Amino acid sequence: MEERGDALYLGVDLGGTEIKATVLAADGRPLWSTKRLAGAGDTREAVLARLIDVAAEAADAMAPWPVRAVGYAIPAVFDPSTGTIELLTNFAGDWTGFPLRDALAQGTGLPVYLVNDVRAATVAEHARGAGRGYRDFICIAIGTGIGGGVVLDGRLYLGSRGVAGEIGHQTMEPDGPRCNCGNYGCLEAVASGYAIVREARAAIAAGDLALDGEPTPYHLSLAAQAGNAAAIAIYRRAGTYIGRALANMICVLNPEAIVVGGGIALAGELLLEPIREEIAHRTTVFAPSRGGVEVVASPLGDGAGALGAAIWAMREVGAAVPAGSPA
Amino acid sequence: MEERGDALYLGVDLGGTEIKATVLAADGRPLWSTKRLAGAGDTREAVLARLIDVAAEAADAMAPWPVRAVGYAIPAVFDPSTGTIELLTNFAGDWTGFPLRDALAQGTGLPVYLVNDVRAATVAEHARGAGRGYRDFICIAIGTGIGGGVVLDGRLYLGSRGVAGEIGHQTMEPDGPRCNCGNYGCLEAVASGYAIVREARAAIAAGDLALDGEPTPYHLSLAAQAGNAAAIAIYRRAGTYIGRALANMICVLNPEAIVVGGGIALAGELLLEPIREEIAHRTTVFAPSRGGVEVVASPLGDGAGALGAAIWAMREVGAAVPAGSPA
Numbered sequence: 001m002e003e004r005g006d007a008l009y010l011g012v013d014l015g016g017t018e019i020k021a022t023v024l025a026a027d028g029r030p031l032w033s034t035k036r037l038a039g040a041g042d043t044r045e046a047v048l049a050r051l052i053d054v055a056a057e058a059a060d061a062m063a064p065w066p067v068r069a070v071g072y073a074i075p076a077v078f079d080p081s082t083g084t085i086e087l088l089t090n091f092a093g094d095w096t097g098f099p100l101r102d103a104l105a106q107g108t109g110l111p112v113y114l115v116n117d118v119r120a121a122t123v124a125e126h127a128r129g130a131g132r133g134y135r136d137f138i139c140i141a142i143g144t145g146i147g148g149g150v151v152l153d154g155r156l157y158l159g160s161r162g163v164a165g166e167i168g169h170q171t172m173e174p175d176g177p178r179c180n181c182g183n184y185g186c187l188e189a190v191a192s193g194y195a196i197v198r199e200a201r202a203a204i205a206a207g208d209l210a211l212d213g214e215p216t217p218y219h220l221s222l223a224a225q226a227g228n229a230a231a232i233a234i235y236r237r238a239g240t241y242i243g244r245a246l247a248n249m250i251c252v253l254n255p256e257a258i259v260v261g262g263g264i265a266l267a268g269e270l271l272l273e274p275i276r277e278e279i280a281h282r283t284t285v286f287a288p289s290r291g292g293v294e295v296v297a298s299p300l301g302d303g304a305g306a307l308g309a310a311i312w313a314m315r316e317v318g319a320a321v322p323a324g325s326p327a
Numbered sequence: 328m329e330e331r332g333d334a335l336y337l338g339v340d341l342g343g344t345e346i347k348a349t350v351l352a353a354d355g356r357p358l359w360s361t362k363r364l365a366g367a368g369d370t371r372e373a374v375l376a377r378l379i380d381v382a383a384e385a386a387d388a389m390a391p392w393p394v395r396a397v398g399y400a401i402p403a404v405f406d407p408s409t410g411t412i413e414l415l416t417n418f419a420g421d422w423t424g425f426p427l428r429d430a431l432a433q434g435t436g437l438p439v440y441l442v443n444d445v446r447a448a449t450v451a452e453h454a455r456g457a458g459r460g461y462r463d464f465i466c467i468a469i470g471t472g473i474g475g476g477v478v479l480d481g482r483l484y485l486g487s488r489g490v491a492g493e494i495g496h497q498t499m500e501p502d503g504p505r506c507n508c509g510n511y512g513c514l515e516a517v518a519s520g521y522a523i524v525r526e527a528r529a530a531i532a533a534g535d536l537a538l539d540g541e542p543t544p545y546h547l548s549l550a551a552q553a554g555n556a557a558a559i560a561i562y563r564r565a566g567t568y569i570g571r572a573l574a575n576m577i578c579v580l581n582p583e584a585i586v587v588g589g590g591i592a593l594a595g596e597l598l599l600e601p602i603r604e605e606i607a608h609r610t611t612v613f614a615p616s617r618g619g620v621e622v623v624a625s626p627l628g629d630g631a632g633a634l635g636a637a638i639w640a641m642r643e644v645g646a647a648v649p650a651g652s653p654a
Contacts, residue, residue, distance in 0.1 A: 077613060086614045136487040150579065152479060159581025160463040161617045169612040170575035182611035248497035248572075249579055252477065254486025284509035285496040286404060287413045290488045 007068040010058045011310025012051060013117060014074050016040050016090045016144050021054045022306040023062055028322035032061050044093030052107035069111040071313035072104060073120035073305040080162030083114050089180035090144060113316040119165055120308030122149025123156055125259050127311055127321060129300040136255040140167060141262035146188040170245050187245045191238040193217050193264050203230040221267040235270040243278025250283050250293055261298030272297065334395040334646065337385045338637025339378060340444060341401050343367050343417045343471050348381045349633040350389055355649035359388050371420030379434035396438040398640035399431060400447035400632040407489030410441050416507040417471060440643040446492055447635030449476025450483055452586050454638055454648060456627040463582040467494060468589035473515040497572050514572045518565040520544050520591050530557040548594040562597040570605025577610050577620060588625030599624065
């Protein structure tokens, strides 16, 4: 398809808390952005209406310049050929089997492209963030759940049926806690935000921990930074699991770098240090010069999903993706 | 480089027991093959001399037609840019730091290309075996150790520093038995031939198993086929570990198929059934239509390494690799 220098691309990221939207110019400049509450506890129809409405708001804001395509970043496994949802666990509505892409295309009147939310963030990290300059890297987002994306030979790798990158669903503890996916002891079930909160509640119940507020990852990180041993141990345990899962992927894929993002990663070295230690401890099959990886924190923060969704829309319509332009 | 229809390519596979060699014509026809004992307990010089000697024997047998290049399949991690060995565990000699590619090139007087042994088998499976027709598959070889290869987007994927595919060194039991690589509880340490023999010895010592011969995987498989519960359980335990490691890779890479080879895989359904069951049990993040994989046994057997090494040499000199020609 030909390039149109005046085209605009909208990216919309459906998060568990907020819907975020960003409009990019064809040269990659961000022109406009907004956010609103997602309402994860609401009906499917209500959430869908918000996803359509935010596109209408973007179109109004950009008028008279038209939005050429919309990328929607979705925290779900979906059929990439039909855009039908197969697994979307953190929302109350009944999404399984729902033809989301068609519904969004009809509602917005625009070409719509779906992309998994963390795969969108991976694309953004590659174009603008910590993944810039790497041909092979793994992106992991540690939030309420754990998602991922894999860039191989310079491109987002989606696998034979479009769903590669589910790095949070590797089994770490075969008899561990049940995961939202139905399996037991997934990385997500033992090291995500909800696993950390579960551990924090247990430590509070055992009298090992008192938090100044609700047992959130944020309050837990404050306790850890103040030196509470139970809080430090909870982060260390999660980081060790994450490092072990990453080490296993490093043995298989020999990437140059790991990009760590997501809200839980804001705990910084509390989590990154055990991740790095476990990777070094578990990848002894490689000489350090061969298997060594950079473990870097995402600089893009929680705007990566919407940015990546807009870049995804650019790619899907065949437009050139401007690399390294100001994010 | 131009193609030469009359060129011959030699593949040599250094196994723990035997060195195997195969000569392919440019159109992929196998013209000649041989094998000899590897002598894994001998010095490095003695093994090296055999590797050079088998190439001289091939050149003599093919004269006056010249061998254009040799691929050596090596059970090792090596630096692909220099051909220096970094980890070769199943041989007695001191190989670490040895410039194997240069020594072989000097000894044979031919262009020499090194490839990891299971990556060579993966290339052979892709061109001629169970991997034919798949764009994305994982090859696992279960022998004395456990090795692997990953074909992504139709090509052997070697990662950022040329050593991707070390699927036997994923950590399955963080506090498990020590692995040859230095880590603990690697897949290779809990589910390979040597792990199976270790379990068989323990079952014999406990009085749960009596074998008609040495505790080899072969004799153990006979006992399992005769209904011995301990023998069946040893294969099931190994297969479950292998299935779990494969399930983790399936979540990350979403391949179409898994190709299972290596001597231990000759146990057939004793091993394949628990592999398939564990994969199905652990990949619930995907709808079956999305994550479902074929698990297929290698049809090439123990000739895959030498065949793949010859094909690797063809690729590395820039010759066209004839697909699907009779193996």
